[in-house]
Amino acid sequence: xxxxxxxxxxxxxxxxxxxxxxxxxxxxxxxxxxxxxxxxxxxxxxxxxxxxxxxxxxxxxxxxxxxxxxxxxxxxxxxxxxxxxxxxxxxxxxxxxxxxxxxxxxxxxxxxxxxxxxxxxxxxxxxxxxxxxxxxxxxxxxxxxxxxxxxxxxxxxxxxxxxxxxxxxx
Numbered sequence: 001x002x003x004x005x006x007x008x009x010x011x012x013x014x015x016x017x018x019x020x021x022x023x024x025x026x027x028x029x030x031x032x033x034x035x036x037x038x039x040x041x042x043x044x045x046x047x048x049x050x051x052x053x054x055x056x057x058x059x060x061x062x063x064x065x066x067x068x069x070x071x072x073x074x075x076x077x078x079x080x081x082x083x084x085x086x087x088x089x090x091x092x093x094x095x096x097x098x099x100x101x102x103x104x105x106x107x108x109x110x111x112x113x114x115x116x117x118x119x120x121x122x123x124x125x126x127x128x129x130x131x132x133x134x135x136x137x138x139x140x141x142x143x144x145x146x147x148x149x150x151x152x153x154x155x156x157x158x159x160x161x162x163x164x165x166x167x168x169x170x
Contacts, residue, residue, distance in 0.1 A: 043159060044162075045102065048101070049103060050099070051095045055091070055092045055093075055096040058092035061088070066142075072128075075087070076124065091118075098111045102159065109163055125146055133146070
């Protein structure tokens with residue numbers, strides 16, 4: 001039987017090392033199956049909670065820290081047709097709806113479509129207000145707040161990949 005020297009200087013047989021590696025591989029396989037089963041649903045609920053909570057905050061004037069940004073964005077997107085109170089109500093409704101679809105798992109595909117619309121609004125300030133969001137010193141805190149939403153896009157893509165696996169039935 002061959003022998004191998006470990007970093008500690010102790011020797012072990014190749015058979016013993018193979019047994020340890022086999023156990024490690026089995027444990028890794030169990031973890032991999034667990035993550036494969038639970039990752040997408042966990043991500044869906046987590047993303048749903050984010051939209052549910054942040055959308056809910058927008059229902060109360062002065063509570064959401066992005067109220068000014070949301071209203072300015074809606075005014076830009078709608079050429080001034082949608083003003084402050086309606087902008088907040090529309091955004092809140094859209095976000096709460098997305099959150100509810102993701103948390104409950106009901107109408108997820110419709111929620112994904114609504115989320116796509118929401119992402120247009122989320123990223124629009126980067127175009128409309130780029131001069132205010134990026135300074136010589138780098139992105140402002142508001143720009144960073146918006147840019148981190150790229151992670152939400154990635155999460156939505158994982159949820160969409162899972163939701164769109166199933167065929168559309170009656």
